[in-house]
Amino acid sequence: MLSSALQSQKQNAMATHRSQTKREKILDVAEELFALHGYDGVTLRQIAAGAKVDVALANYHYGKKLDLFNAVFERRAALLNEARLEALHQCQRESGSGGPTVEQIIEAFLRPLELAQETGDPGWRHYLALIAYINNSPYWGPRMMSKLFDELVLEFIDALRTALPGAREEDIFWCYHNLSGALTLTLAQTGRIDKLSGGSCQSADFQAAYDHMIPFVAAGFRQVCREQ
Template sequence: MAKKPVGRPRGRNGESGDRGAAILDVSERLFARHGYDGVTLRTVAREAGVDLALINYYFGPKQQLFDTVFQRRARILNDDRLKALNAARAESDPVPLEKIIEAYLRPLEMAQESEDQGWRNYCALLAYVNTSPVWGPVLMSRHFDAPMETFVEALSAVLPNTERADLYWCYHFMSGAMTLTFANTGRINAMSGGLCRSDDFQTAYDRMIPFVVAGFEQVCGRLGNR
């Protein structure tokens, strides 16, 4: 799949440089670093250089601000994933398994490689939310489940005799692999003695894609024969 830059989220009035976007950018950075409970609206207001009342005017209470921050880039990732899947479907229907997995994962690589630091902050936030028993069931379900089901349908078409539960288990394991990758903790740096780097995103995704494909094939089987 050809690589392309990941888009920058727009502010409330459609301009990336307005005060609303500044509030979201600061909130994104703080939530990614400190989590939901470690951030106050007063801290956001101070670092964004705005009045506290302006945050309430634009975004409401903290929980609503958190949801808006999370949704902003989720929409872009979902759009990029679906565009990639549709492009693959235009070439072959059903879409080959590897193309499905690549369409799902490559946009995350593009996000992590982006020169926009906001995308790296968002990936850290995504890792936090996806591993949280509090926020994961709420925000991941609200903002990612519907597009994910489109991919499950594509997987079902190329693995027609597979039990539905197996597809969800394989997706679950893929989600774990990609979450650790976009968390970018640096653990693999020390573990490998410097042979691998958690910020070598192209290498990570070039290996994660065939790894995930092999997992789907082993658990589900191309024809459901296990």
């Protein structure tokens, strides 16, 4: 007798003898292409070709192109939010009555993104690049980011407020903006830092990126939000 968790995994893996295979393959290919070329840079025919499927099948499963785009964006959001929230709560439990340090909070914000990569599923890498594309877009950013990620971000900002007593509201948010920017460019995986550094740094190495980002951002928060 399988546990219900394992059962649902089993269902996802085998599906109903093929049916969900093509359906999910469409999402996988759309995820990769949207992340690389953006919404308008990808045609439904490219996605269908990549998934070895007729172009009408995407419409059958997901409706219009915009609905497919949203489906890709929403597929992994809940899982990601749960992992990050769990990491925040864990460091809050483990810290004393003073609450977690800035470093611990930033770490809880970033490390789950790295774990997502380590599942071996390349889809996660593409998904993170898609988030970077959307978050940095003046068109899509305001339309899509808030609904799925604002609640989580505000929880982390609450924790940071506690860890930085006396900080001004605007200072905290501008610091979060800097963190979000550094993270976004990392997720985009443009490979630019590889070339600039002559090979010293690798965009694909999320662990190295976060190893440097955590002390960098924490020091920035403390400098800007230090008590007046």
